[in-house]
Amino acid sequence: xxxxxxxxxxxxxxxxxxxxxxxPAFAHPDIAITLRVLFDMRRGVLTGLGExxxxxAAYSRTLLDQYDxxxxxxxxxxxxxxxxxxxxxxxxxxxxxxxxTMGGKPAAGLEPVGFSAESHKGVVTVxxxxxxxxxxxxxxxxxxxxxxxxxxxxxxxxxDNAGLQIxxxxxxxxxxxxAPDPQGAYFAKLVVPDEITLxxxx
Numbered sequence: 001x002x003x004x005x006x007x008x009x010x011x012x013x014x015x016x017x018x019x020x021x022x023x024p025a026f027a028h029p030d031i032a033i034t035l036r037v038l039f040d041m042r043r044g045v046l047t048g049l050g051e052x053x054x055x056x057a058a059y060s061r062t063l064l065d066q067y068d069x070x071x072x073x074x075x076x077x078x079x080x081x082x083x084x085x086x087x088x089x090x091x092x093x094x095x096x097x098x099x100x101t102m103g104g105k106p107a108a109g110l111e112p113v114g115f116s117a118e119s120h121k122g123v124v125t126v127x128x129x130x131x132x133x134x135x136x137x138x139x140x141x142x143x144x145x146x147x148x149x150x151x152x153x154x155x156x157x158x159x160d161n162a163g164l165q166i167x168x169x170x171x172x173x174x175x176x177x178x179a180p181d182p183q184g185a186y187f188a189k190l191v192v193p194d195e196i197t198l199x200x201x202x
Contacts (some may be wrong), residue, residue: 029155032056035147036159037196039176041169044139044200049110049130051098051147054159060124068119075117075124084115087126096128097156099146100136107143109133138174140202146195152187158194166198174200 038050055063067083068075075083091097092112100107114129136143147156158164164176181195 029149029152031059031154033154033156034159035156036163036165037145037147037176038165038167039169039174039198040167041138041174041200042135043171044137044173046132046136046138046143046198047168048113048132049098049145050127051096051130052125052127053156054123054125057123060119060122063124064119064122073122074119080115080117083117083126088112088115094149096130097147097149097154098130100132101144101146102136102141107136138198138200141200143198144195145198146181146184146193148184148186148193150186152191155191156193158196164196169200174198 033056034054036052036054038052039046040048040050063083064073064075067079069079070076096110096112098110100110109132110130111133112128113131115127117124117126119125149156158178164178166174166176176196176198178194178196180192182192184195185192
């Protein structure tokens with residue numbers, strides 16, 4: 001793409017935001033989430049997925065105000081269950097912001113089977129455990145994983161420390177990497193998300 005074409009595309013995106021009534025200066029998410037992803041492998045077959053979401057301090061405060069009924073700064077079993085029910089109900093129709101694709105086609109859906117929540121110094125972290133609707137054989141294959149909210153209400157950023165982990169890959173034949181995905185840009189093409197790629201040797 002030429003420099004002039006790039007400038008034209010950017011100007012067009014900014015004009016679109018103006019038409020939509022959104023100033024580029026205010027094009028930011030309401031919620032920032034630090035993401036960690038765990039792949040459950042069994043001899044090159046993906047059987048499950050874990051995701052840990054750590055919310056920013058402001059949204060953590062909102063969650064604690066709503067769900068920390070005894071106001072002790074922690075989330076007990078009852079409070080965690082109430083939060084789980086709300087999140088699962090709201091996020092299920094959004095596929096938990098998580099899409100698995102192989103060759104550009106949907107690979108499998110996710111079913112939540114476990115949930116936990118904790119608050120540390122006022123910052124809330126929730127963890128989802130998912131079963132894959134059908135085990136995905138990745139031997140000699142590639143799986144792309146995108147965790148993103150295209151409405152840009154929430155912005156996901158992979159954690160710098162232990163952001164990607166693989167469990168059960170005793171032969172060390174599976175590898176997870178992350179890279180920017182310009183083709184998946186959204187919010188008038190102003191947001192370029194990261195894409196996670198999981199590959200396994202034959």
